[in-house]
Amino acid sequence: MIAQPKTVQHPESGASSPLSVRDLTVVYREKPALWDVDLEVPAGQLCAIVGPNGAGKSTLIKAVLGLVPVASGQVRFFGQSLEQARKRIGYVPQRGSVDWDFPTSALDVVMMGLYGRLGWFRRPGRLEREAALRCLEQVSMSEFAERQISQLSGGQQQRVFLARALAQNADLYFMDEPFAGVDAVTEEAILHVLHQLKGQGKTVVVVHHDLQTVRDYFDHLTLLNVQVIASGPMDETFTPENLKRTYGERMRWEA
Amino acid sequence: MSDLLLIFTDYTLRNVALGSAMLGVVGGVLGVFAVLRRQSLLGDVLAHAALPGICLAFILTGAKAPLILLVGGGLAGWLAAWLVLAVLRHSRLPEDSALGVMLSSFFGFGVALLTFIQHSNNASQAGLDQYIFGQAATIVASDVLNFTVLGGLALLTVGLFYKEFKLLAFDPAYAHSLGLPVRGLNTLLTSLTVLAVMVGLQTVGVVLMAAMLIAPAAAARQWTDRLGAMIGLSALFGALAGVSGALISATRENLPTGPLVVLSMSAILLVSLFFAPLRGLVWDWARTRQHRRRVYLERLLLDAHVLHAHGTLTPQSLAERRREPVAVALQNLEALRSLGWVQEHPQGFILTPTGEQKAHELEQAMRVLLHRVEGSS
Ligand SMILES: Nc1ncnc2c1ncn2[C@@H]1O[C@H](COP(=O)(O)OP(=O)(O)OP(=O)(O)O)[C@@H](O)[C@H]1O
Ligand SMILES: [Mg+2]
Numbered sequence: 001m002i003a004q005p006k007t008v009q010h011p012e013s014g015a016s017s018p019l020s021v022r023d024l025t026v027v028y029r030e031k032p033a034l035w036d037v038d039l040e041v042p043a044g045q046l047c048a049i050v051g052p053n054g055a056g057k058s059t060l061i062k063a064v065l066g067l068v069p070v071a072s073g074q075v076r077f078f079g080q081s082l083e084q085a086r087k088r089i090g091y092v093p094q095r096g097s098v099d100w101d102f103p104t105s106a107l108d109v110v111m112m113g114l115y116g117r118l119g120w121f122r123r124p125g126r127l128e129r130e131a132a133l134r135c136l137e138q139v140s141m142s143e144f145a146e147r148q149i150s151q152l153s154g155g156q157q158q159r160v161f162l163a164r165a166l167a168q169n170a171d172l173y174f175m176d177e178p179f180a181g182v183d184a185v186t187e188e189a190i191l192h193v194l195h196q197l198k199g200q201g202k203t204v205v206v207v208h209h210d211l212q213t214v215r216d217y218f219d220h221l222t223l224l225n226v227q228v229i230a231s232g233p234m235d236e237t238f239t240p241e242n243l244k245r246t247y248g249e250r251m252r253w254e255a
Numbered sequence: 256m257s258d259l260l261l262i263f264t265d266y267t268l269r270n271v272a273l274g275s276a277m278l279g280v281v282g283g284v285l286g287v288f289a290v291l292r293r294q295s296l297l298g299d300v301l302a303h304a305a306l307p308g309i310c311l312a313f314i315l316t317g318a319k320a321p322l323i324l325l326v327g328g329g330l331a332g333w334l335a336a337w338l339v340l341a342v343l344r345h346s347r348l349p350e351d352s353a354l355g356v357m358l359s360s361f362f363g364f365g366v367a368l369l370t371f372i373q374h375s376n377n378a379s380q381a382g383l384d385q386y387i388f389g390q391a392a393t394i395v396a397s398d399v400l401n402f403t404v405l406g407g408l409a410l411l412t413v414g415l416f417y418k419e420f421k422l423l424a425f426d427p428a429y430a431h432s433l434g435l436p437v438r439g440l441n442t443l444l445t446s447l448t449v450l451a452v453m454v455g456l457q458t459v460g461v462v463l464m465a466a467m468l469i470a471p472a473a474a475a476r477q478w479t480d481r482l483g484a485m486i487g488l489s490a491l492f493g494a495l496a497g498v499s500g501a502l503i504s505a506t507r508e509n510l511p512t513g514p515l516v517v518l519s520m521s522a523i524l525l526v527s528l529f530f531a532p533l534r535g536l537v538w539d540w541a542r543t544r545q546h547r548r549r550v551y552l553e554r555l556l557l558d559a560h561v562l563h564a565h566g567t568l569t570p571q572s573l574a575e576r577r578r579e580p581v582a583v584a585l586q587n588l589e590a591l592r593s594l595g596w597v598q599e600h601p602q603g604f605i606l607t608p609t610g611e612q613k614a615h616e617l618e619q620a621m622r623v624l625l626h627r628v629e630g631s632s
Contacts, residue, residue, distance in 0.1 A: 066432075067431050067432060083434070091432040093426070093428055099425075102482075103476065103479065103481055103482045103485050105480075105481070109425070112421075112426070115422055115433060115435070116433035120416075121416075123417070123418060124418065148480040164429075168433075
């Protein structure tokens with residue numbers, strides 16, 4: 001492979017975008033999961049990442065957050081490195097990534113969102129409890145605060161994860177399929193939170209699966225299938241042409 | 256009762272009991288994290304891997320001082336854990352295979368070294384094999400002091416890093432995303448487990464040590480849904496098992512302490528599995544039975560209600576409707592009557608006002624349920 005000379009014209013000056021990804025490549029075994037991904041996420045918008053199963057959507061989020069090793073590439077947050085910007089970034093993992101039989105309550109899980117800010121050796125106290133309760137309130141889950149987390153429904157667990165990220169009070173959020181397997185009530189609650197975040201000028205990057213709703217819920221769209229197929233404002237990007245290139249010819253869809 | 260008093264008067268027994276209790280507490284606390292992180296087998300590897308370390312420490316230094324041997328054992332356990340991680344990172348071996356292979360390799364090597372030491376003409380070799388199954392009777396006051404320092408260090412560290420360890424156990428990826436040094440915390444937690452193993456080597460030995468990590472935590476989990484309470488209970492159960500084991504072995508000549516400690520712990524685990532109110536099998540079984548019985552009676556009431564509406568609630572009509580023998584129908588009516596839902600009547604039976612009320616509520620609830628199922632499909 002020939003190393004391309006990198007033109008360093010990074011938007012260090014001016015208003016840096018919340019997330020800017022250059023030439024990101026991730027390889028798990030032999031086959032690349034992400035290949036040369038370039039991405040600029042606009043500030044203050046709700047951004048969807050869409051693509052078929054195995055397209056590398058989760059991998060993209062994990063890679064920019066430093067959770068999986070990266071073969072090459074550069075990631076900047078607000079013009080800063082991950083370490084510098086860490087406190088401005090919130091993360092909502094896929095619900096299935098943890099064991100919900102863990103001996104802890106919903107409120108406890110939400111308080112975990114504050115651990116980064118608490119720092120070493122300090123235990124969460126009354127202030128943290130109250131902050132966490134407010135976050136549970138935002139996702140309409142206050143009444144379940146003391147409930148053991150295995151006794152929550154899937155949608156309620158998803159909302160607890162969302163509340164935990166809200167507790168981080170970040171400027172940029174990554175959410176991995178928050179709408180997966182939830183009912184209408186939870187979907188409504190999550191959507192409400194997304195709009196609140198947008199109203200506060202925050203940027204949210206969401207992995208989404210439902211092509212029926214993506215246009216209504218989001219402002220910005222990135223179509224991903226190992227490579228970035230298209231990325232831009234929803235109206236320009238959500239085209240039959242682009243979808244076909246992302247999902248393959250056989251994909252049927254309704255306009 | 257006089258046996259209990261022995262703890263305060265008998266010097267040897269006091270040391271044995273203190274040593275075993277210390278093991279119970281430290282193993283109990285660290286075991287909680289091992290169990291929650293699904294790393295029970297790693298504890299077993301750490302313990303078994305200590306044997307070659309103990310032997311090598313003896314060969315290299317010629318010393319029989321327990322502390323030196325324990326440090327050797329601890330280092331070997333730590334090396335084994337590190338090797339397991341390296342193997343997992345660089346090969347496609349499944350985790351349980353890597354753990355199993357490492358356990359057998361280290362233990363096999365340890366047994367070989369032990370045999371080598373016993374065959375060499377070294378007068379002071381006697382006693383190394385006590386580390387296989389433990390020999391609590393050899394615990395003296397200085398050992399108890401060692402255990403207290405090692406264990407105290409481990410417990411203090413868990414206290415300091417409690418919230419980090421909790422997050423690490425629940426959601427390591429999220430911990431990483433918050434910027435916590437997940438690998439460092441992992442290493443720290445494993446090292447603390449090594450300390451716990453060192454506390455237990457003299458009492459229960461390398462083979463039985465894993466039980467003192469896993470069983471107290473597993474038992475404690477049955478009683479609570481809170482991590483803090485689980486850790487406290489686990490420590491308590493471990494200590495209880497330690498002291499009981501020491502006492503029982505003291506009352507019978509020649510009963511080994513280590514195995515009795517582990518047996519006591521198993522007894523506590525068994526009781527917890529069956530009788531703990533939250534998850535215990537007995538309550539679970541009772542609850543299920545009760546629930547089934549309730550649903551059965553409610554169905555029965557609804558049947559009776561239909562017949563009652565036609566004015567023909569008799570044992571015969573109930574038997575026909577439910578396709579059951581008349582004798583069973585009689586029993587069923589008797590059950591409904593003892594609940595105050597039906598009463599006798601010249602033409603057979605009728606529903607009481609309470610019964611009618613209850614039947615209406617049930618029908619209402621059923622309608623809501625059916626409506627919701629239809630609505631969501
Ligand atoms: N830990 C891993 N080790 C090896 N390969 C992996 C690992 N995680 C993901 N992969 C592979 O990388 C590719 C991308 O996976 P990823 O989970 O990012 O897809 P995704 O777009 O999130 O899919 P989904 O819609 O199913 O969630 C897949 O082919 C997957 O098999
Ligand atoms: Mg995914």
